[in-house]
Amino acid sequence: MRVSPTTVAELSEAVRTSTNASVVGIGSKAMWMLPRDQPIEEIATGALTGIIDYSPNDQVVNVRAGTLLVDLQEELAAHGQCLPMVEWNDGWSHLHLVGTVGGNLSLNLPHTLEAECGSWRDWILGMTLVQADGTVAKSGSHAVKNVAGYDIHKLMIGARGSLAVIAEVILRTYPLKSLPAPNVRFTYPSGSVEGPCHWIQRVKPTDFAQASAIAGSFAGIDIPATSTLRRSLLPDVELSRFEGDWVMRSNSGAKNLEITDPAMLHYMKRAKGILDPTNKLNPGTMGAI
Amino acid sequence: MQLSESDMVDGLQALIDSERVLSGPAAQRGYDCDAYTVDKSKPTCVVLPESTDEVAQIVRWCNQNKVPFTARGAGTGLSGGAMPAQGGVVIATKRMNKVLEIDLGNRCLHAQAGIANKRITDAVKEHGLHFAPDPSSQTVCTLGGNIAENAGGPHTLKYGVTVQHVLGLTLVEPDGKVVHFGGKVPGGPGLDFLGIVVGGEGTMGIVTEAWVKLTPSPVAVITALIAFPTIRDATQTVADIIAEGTIPAALEMMDRGVLNAVTMAFAISYPPETAALLLIECDASAEVEEPERTVRKEMEIVKRICNQNNAIEIRLAEDEAERQKLWIARKKGIGAMGRLAPTVVTHDGVIPRSKLPEMLDHVYRIAQEQKIGVANIFHAGDGNLHPIFYFDDRDPDQVERVVRAGEELMTICVQLGGSISGEHGIGVEKADLMNIMFTPDDLAFQLKVKTIFNQTDLCNPCKIIPNQKSCVEHKMRWRGVAT
Secondary structure, three states, X not given: OEEOOOOHHHHHHHHHHOOOEEEEOOOOOHHHOOOOOOOOEEEEHHHOOOEEEEEOOXXXXXXXXXXXXXXXXXXXXXXXXXXXXXXXXXXXXXXXXXXXXXXXXXXXXXXXXXXXXXXXXXXXXXXXXXXXXXXXXXXXXXXOOOOOOOOHHHHXXXXXXXXXXXXXXXXXXXXXXXXXXXXXXXXXXXXXXXXXXXXXXXXXXXHHHHHHHHHHHOOEEEEHHHOEEEEEEOOOOOOOOOOOOEEEEOOXXXXXEOOOOHHHHHXXXXXXXXXXXXXXXXXXXXXXX | OOOOHHHHHHHHHOOOOHHHEEEOHHHHHHOOOOOOOOXXXXXXXXXXXXXHHHHXXXXXXXXXXXXXXXXXXXXXXXXXXXXXXOOOEEEEOOOOOOEEEEEOOOOEEEEEOOOEHHHHHHHHHHHOEEOXXXXXXXXXXXXXHHHHHOOOOOOHHHHOOHHHHEEEEEEEOOOOOEEEEEOOOOOOOOOOHHHHHOOOOOOOOEXXXXXXXXXXXXXXXXXXXXXXXXXXXXXXXXXXXXXXXXXXXXXXXXXXXXXXXXXXXXXXXXXXXXXXXXXXXXXXXXXXXXXXXXXXXXXXXXXXXXXXXXXXXXXXXXXXXXXXXXXXXXXXXXXXXXHOOOEEEEOOOEOOHHHHHHHHHHHHHHHHHOOOEEEEEEEHHHOEOOEEEEEOOOOHHHHHHHHHHHHHHHHHHHHOOOEOOOOOOOOOOOHHHHHHHOOHHHHHHHHHHHHHHOOOOOEOOOOOOOOOOOOHHHHHHHOOOOO
């Protein structure tokens, strides 16, 4: 069964009555997710769209989570603003150019201007979310600086819809004219094969030159400012790992999400148990926690 | 069963050197509040651990004996975050002040939580780097305190608040286990627990060590002090600069009330018709192409907007000495307020920046209606107000009017889309005001998130969320209303 709520109230009802739900935006990020059993219901937030309010002078926009990122960018561009994520039509465009606001922040993939302009955790000022029992809760405000209460919206970033369902997001925007040019190195060595498996790896700055050199024979891009490299690999190809690094992958089955840090796993398990005690929201999406 | 003071001292002295366990009236009075002095509550003991391991042992002992504990850095917090609300043990980090490692290649530094903010910058200054968060108390306030409160400062407009400068941390959980979050490589798969612990006001465990990001120091800086004939001209200038897309390093505002105090204290003069001053700083590091030119260009835009809004005088600092002089009014402003009245209360509301002109009108109206003095000195670029009410706290009627004024002020901040705290935290000071901003459902969710880390409520109890169980009866005592 698939439901596409168009209001927060409908979303709340859908979540409340579900027992084992796949929570998606429009489903464009499936290639990055862990494989899992067929859920009973699908709750798609892709119909919960539109800007609720936008104050260009304040550089703050409040948008429904199902709004396509491209649609939001277009609205912001009309006022000389944007969310500072720049991507190219180079085989990586699906990273951010497709999908919804909620879906993108739930996956939290690295982007090319992170060092200069920050990422979702820097842009999200507040959120409306639907808890596993259907209760609606808000956090944050429209102000760009705020320390009132716990930053619960930060927990939703990268949570892949497993803790609560995001309904609305208050974001700070960025003036287009002061957007820096991304410092990116394309590596498309001759004879390199572009595979279907995306590999995103971030290492310590001191390991970056070596990591990049080792990965040099594969097609992709380097983002030196954040010591991040992306490569398109054939299935089952592994690149070298470095101390303290992390990797996110697509089309690689169980390797799509590999979290081994014991403290992270311990608290992920606890967060899931407290916020979604019956394990109804995207079960298994964060691994076996 | 409640432990006696001597049982507690014995128990703690078995864990660490006995001279680092303080008790008795002097210690108890010295640690009964932080820089928010309205609410006070005495600890039974104060301990001065020197390592993560000692903190963990103390926390485990507190758990075994059901004794509440509260971490404390330098005690400069402004919302009672370090006040031991239910007594017990204050764990003061002042002996944990070591730099553990400097990694210049990865531009980060590992330090114990009790290190003073300013000392981090001192340790790396010669390499052209600094630790960016710069609260006014930075010469004494600690890294751990900055992390607990997610501290800001004048330069956070451009550089961001504490959470943007913490890469990893070591946390003694509320049950005494030691965990590490983050590291030298930021981001990554998983959940942003680091982002929750930073700003958790010490309720999610005790941060004992942290890896912080080092930021290239500016090599080109221009500071300007601009005088305006009306408050509206100054607030409009702030709104216009933000709307233009220019991000100065700092964008601070002071009104006539502050100027009077500063003029008296430091013999600084301004054009007689000045109603408000803006302090605007533009800077660039060596990583920017042509830093000097970039900064000059930015300042030209700023000057144009100031002139469009009727600036009377634009004073530019030509060198570091000049620059420091221009900053005096801002940095010493609140201290100078002490000349105007026996007591001052500084609020910390935030609003969307375009609402500044409207909000300032409210601030003056409320002060007039409640017949109390008000001065404004604040981070205008972030929309972070610091209205300072000055009054005589020996007069209960004045105290009541100040409290009423504060509540109305916060209510309007929330109505305008803002928040009741931009950087000082909620602590005990504003816990009751959380209801203005959040519904019971919102607060219940926050409480759930707190229990991810804190399930026994021994770790810094009664903070942030109003009316937590067993805190209500304590409140009267903090205020000195009951004994």
